[in-house]
Amino acid sequence: MMRRILLALALLAAPAAAEEPPVVSERATFRVVTFAAGLEHPWGAAFLPDGSLLVTERPGRLRRITPDGRVSAPLAGVPQVEAAGQGGLLDIALAPDFARSREVFLCHAAAVPGGVLTRLVTARLSPANDALTGVRRLLDATPPQASGRLHFGCRIVFGGDGHLYLSTGERNERARAQRLDDLAGKILRLTRDGRPPADNPFVGRDGARPEIWSLGHRNPQGLALNPWTGSLWEAEFGPRGGDEINIIRRGANYGWPLVSHGREYWGPRISREVSAPGLEDPVHVFSPPVSPSGIAFYDGAAFPGWRGSLFVAALNTPGLVRLSTEGDRVVGEERLLTGRWRIRHVVVGPDGRPYLLTDEAEGRILRLDPA
Numbered sequence: 292m293m294r295r296i297l298l299a300l301a302l303l304a305a306p307a308a309a310e311e312p313p314v315v316s317e318r319a320t321f322r323v324v325t326f327a328a329g330l331e332h333p334w335g336a337a338f339l340p341d342g343s344l345l346v347t348e349r350p351g352r353l354r355r356i357t358p359d360g361r362v363s364a365p366l367a368g369v370p371q372v373e374a375a376g377q378g379g380l381l382d383i384a385l386a387p388d389f390a391r392s393r394e395v396f397l398c399h400a401a402a403v404p405g406g407v408l409t410r411l412v413t414a415r416l417s418p419a420n421d422a423l424t425g426v427r428r429l430l431d432a433t434p435p436q437a438s439g440r441l442h443f444g445c446r447i448v449f450g451g452d453g454h455l456y457l458s459t460g461e462r463n464e465r466a467r468a469q470r471l472d473d474l475a476g477k478i479l480r481l482t483r484d485g486r487p488p489a490d491n492p493f494v495g496r497d498g499a500r501p502e503i504w505s506l507g508h509r510n511p512q513g514l515a516l517n518p519w520t521g522s523l524w525e526a527e528f529g530p531r532g533g534d535e536i537n538i539i540r541r542g543a544n545y546g547w548p549l550v551s552h553g554r555e556y557w558g559p560r561i562s563r564e565v566s567a568p569g570l571e572d573p574v575h576v577f578s579p580p581v582s583p584s585g586i587a588f589y590d591g592a593a594f595p596g597w598r599g600s601l602f603v604a605a606l607n608t609p610g611l612v613r614l615s616t617e618g619d620r621v622v623g624e625e626r627l628l629t630g631r632w633r634i635r636h637v638v639v640g641p642d643g644r645p646y647l648l649t650d651e652a653e654g655r656i657l658r659l660d661p662a
Contacts (some may be wrong), residue, residue: 318596376440429485492542585636591643
């Protein structure tokens with residue numbers, strides 16, 4: 292009894308937990324709330340129709356988070372991944388008709404004879420939301436690479452045309468980004484069953500892979516459809532000083548490593564040129580760099596002042612970047628939560644609030660609430 296009395300007195304005397312102060316941005320005031328915790332390097336996320344959230348963890352686990360923030364046990368049936376370096380279980384996306392088909396798509400690093408590559412698979416989520424069934428490989432971004440565990444890309448988005456777009460990194464082998472017989476360093480366009488659509492730009496060209504939609508990419512870790520124009524936007528993780536936002540166009544070459552705003556990590560410029568005829572220029576270059584990962588356009592009701600923004604998850608300098616857009620132009624940049632957390636991805640929930648995945652061994656899902 293005495294121990295209970297002493298504990299009660301101690302709790303009464305303890306100071307209340309400090310509430311996160313509100314953050315005042317250019318167009319909104321918000322508060323950062325921890326929505327869920329206990330995740331190991333969360334990487335990709337997708338909201339289910341019931342408001343719960345599927346989240347991948349890079350070591351190879353998939354979890355479901357309920358609308359009140361409870362984290363499930365790892366779901367059964369997840370394919371084996373190569374969890375080394377930057378590789379592991381990476382992005383997840385729902386089929387456009389998920390409510391009927393229960394189909395999900397996953398991108399991950401896979402070990403195969405000859406090395407490691409980026410792999411796209413499809414599966415179905417069980418009615419109880421606790422397992423994947425019928426996992427099937429759709430595409431391997433061949434050829435595999437024996438050395439290095441870097442630059443997998445691995446972001447998935449469905450276009451307005453119903454086709455799937457997949458980003459692949461050049462695996463830290465720069466020449467691969469320019470090769471048309473190689474699926475690394477590209478944006479790929481596929482049907483839901485993993486085949487190249489007949490109107491892809493390189494279908495029928497000798498020596499070219501028909502899955503390729505665009506080329507000349509380093510490590511594209513962000514893909515999002517602009518809901519107002521229908522265009523496909525990409526965030527590209529560049530070298531030091533070479534981070535950029537691109538609008539992806541059919542058959543276009545985005546220049547890596549022929550042109551770049553970036554430098555080698557030890558100092559010299561990657562290229563003497565930042566632009567060249569026949570190569571697409573970025574619509575935005577980050578200076579100083581941010582190491583961009585996932586991106587999401589904002590059209591929610593919770594923050595009316597943010598409508599028309601593109602949110603960019605930033606790993607280094609850590610934080611969240613908000614780009615103001617007009618059509619297919621970037622007209623402003625605002626940096627938020629700078630230095631607070633390494634943000635791997637940002638998704639907008641059905642409640643109109645942005646949810647941020649922190650790239651940490653003790654990773655969390657942060658939610659931005661109106662203040």
